[in-house]
Amino acid sequence: MTWIARNLWLIPALPLVASGLTALMSRRRRGWAAALAIGSLGISFLLALCAFAAALGQGGEHGPFREVVNFDWFQFGGQWLQLGWVLDPLTALMVVMVTLVGLLIFIFSVGYMAEDENFTRFFCFLSLFAAAMLGVVIANSLLLFFICWELVGLTSYLLIGFWYHKPSAAAAAKKAFITTRIGDLGLLLGMVWLYAESGTLLFYNGGAGCLEQGALTAMLVKGTAAGMAVSTGIGLLVFLGAVGKSGQVPLHVWLPDAMEGPTPVSALIHAATMVAAGVFLVARVYPLMAVGGGVGQGVPVTTVLTVVTWIGAATALFAASVAVAQNDIKRILAYSTVSQLGYMMMGLGVGGVAVGMFHLITHAFFKALLFLGSGSVIHGCHHEQDVRRMGGLKGFMPVTFVTYAIGMLALAGFPLVFSGFWSKDEILHAAHGWSVSHWPFYMGLAGAFLTAFYMTRQVALVFFGKYRGAEQAGGQGREQGSAGEAAHTHHSSTPSLHHSSFAPHESPSVMTGPLMVLAVFAVALGWFGTPAWPWFEAFLNGHSAEVELGKLFSGGFLGLALLSTLIVFAGLGLGWWLYGRRTRAGAEEPDVMEQARPDLWALLKNKFFVDELYEATVIRGNAWVSRACHLADRWVLGGAVQLIAWLATGVAWVDRVVDEFVINLGFDGGCRGLRESGGFFARLQQGRVQPYLRALGWGVVVLVIVLMVWRD
Secondary structure, eight states, X not given: OOHHHHTTTHHHHHHHHHHHHHHTSOTTOHHHHHHHHHHHHHHXXXXXXXXXXXXXXXXXXTBSOOEEEEEEEEEETTEEEEEEEEESHHHHHHHHHHHHHHHHHHHHHHHHTTTOTTHHHHHHHHHHHHHHHHHHHHBSBHHHHHHXXXXXXXXXXXXXXXXXXXXXXXXXXXXXXXXXXXXXXXHHHHHHHHHHHHSOOBSOSTTOSTTSHHHHHHHHHOBOTTSSBHHHHHHHHHHHHHHHHTTOTTXXXXXXXXXXXXXXXXXXXXXXXXXXXXXXXHHHTHHHHHTTOEEETTXXXXXXXXXXXXXXXXXXXXXXHHHTTOOBHHHHHHHHHHHHHHHHHHHHHHHOHHHHHHHHHHHHHHHHHHHHHHHHHHHHTTSOOBGGGOOOHHHHOHHHHHHHHHHHHHHHTOTTTSHHHHHHHHHHHHHHTOSSOSHHHHHHHHHHXXXXXXXXXXXXXXXXXXXXTTOBGGGEEOOOOSGGGOOOOEEOOGGGGGGSTTSOOOOOHHHHHHHHHHHHHHHHGGGGSBTTBOXXXXXXXXXXXXXXXXXXXXXXXXXXXXXHHHHHHXXXXXXXXXXXXXXXOOTTSOOHHHHHOHHHHHHHHTGGGHHHHHIIIIIHHHHHHHHHHHHIIIIIIHHHHHHHHHHHHHHHHHHHHIIIIIIHHHHHHHHHHHHHHHHHHHHHOOOOHHHHHXXXXXXXXXXHHHHHHHHO
């Protein structure tokens, strides 16, 4: 076993220790807090590179490289509960991605949160967040996975609600925590069921793990009352946990509201940590979800994977359509994340682990780039987040503009150059060959068109045209947020904007540096998963990849690539025609689509009224049930308790009367008579001769009298 496999636990342990130490620091130790967070994650990144190097070229005829360390945790009865960690290609890729993207976000946060009074606490939570996600990634036990999974949920609650004095931030944190708990309940039930059926929660354990052939076969042949295999029931429950954590329909509603946290938090949640955890969960337990199905185009087709595919496709199209009508720069990206997570789930369902995970890895880098880029825009525009009040920023923020444009083109899937094209097209190619239905493929194409459209709209409104941020009454600019994004107002006039304190400005190098690094990865990563050199898939499957340029020109790939390219260019072209070629008159001017179709615009802007639907049904129903429970508790259960109390009090009073006036009086009277008679006889038996003689004399006298009377 390699030394890095034995010491893999150090990767999450280092940021965990940093978080603990930072929690003991005072607010003034800002430099120490940042140094501990960045330093610990930097060392974890180096260890992650060692783990990646150990997994390179290690696969063989027996499958992918895998090294496992399991240990006894605690004993109940005669059985030990075990935990452990695993080093395999999936773990190696994820630890590198999480540590690298997280490290860049940590560095960016130093500049973005520089003026926040709770700077130290922020880095404490960031380190804990990274440690929890790394624990999820290395876990070889579903129990350890679940522990770290819940820590991810806790830290997301703390970071989304970091500015807790904002009612919207506090509400968003609660919404995220409660919504994801719904999914986590499914995961918990699936975990308990899995343990009951397999007797272990270890993924791999020398052939005895719950993801190994023996346990999978046993669960496949055993049925449930609903007529499905046990493996299917467990897989669906586990997938419910992924639906909640990765913001899939219908549990997606928490993810856009998570934008209330600081922008680095948004980047961390949407790129490297929380939302990626759900997709990673499906990839990790893929053997459970794929067992027992038929094979179509070389990919398993099971009930669970079919559900995964349809949920992913619906989420991809739904969220992309909503993003079209949003005006908050971060909220547009949030719905974009929901949509791309749908693509990842669809990729896992129709193409397998490599297809879904390749898009997860590429998306992590270009979405981190976009969120940090939006943070740079917000910072440069004095914490303005409404794209209608931006415009013309490419002249003020050239580095941010170039890097953001790279991220936007990667997300849109601009052909050949950017990583998003290769990872998205691999999903579409797999969906086209899915034997169950072609509808996910069509939904994926529609989502690709909308992605290119809404990202072009965003870039056009933010970076092109004229700056509209100082147009409000009297030249006042509006800002939103709190703490680092606190609401305040600046005064400026447009003619002197470049010389005004309110003029947009480029962010400092501590913020633009990570943007440039991420921009490189947004381009370069795509070349590791092309049909000509499918290195990513080969690495995950444990075999070597060969360069075959001819596959780029094969009929199957070339036709779909041209189709997706036309779709992307159509979205880019329509977006530019509506928003780029004309200068927006002012911040308050209605949107072009709003003018053309106000009904459709209202539907999309209000997110298909899903939140309102939940408010009218689930939340109102929950409130009604709560009130009914309250009334039942107060009048039924409370009344029953009160009745019992009254009965008990009545019995107590009867008991007291009987005790005091019957038992006590009778007993006391009897005792008194006995005592008095005893006293009387005691006086007769004094032991003195004189009283005895006196009594004898009186007796003789009485006897004589009686005899005399009787004789007469």
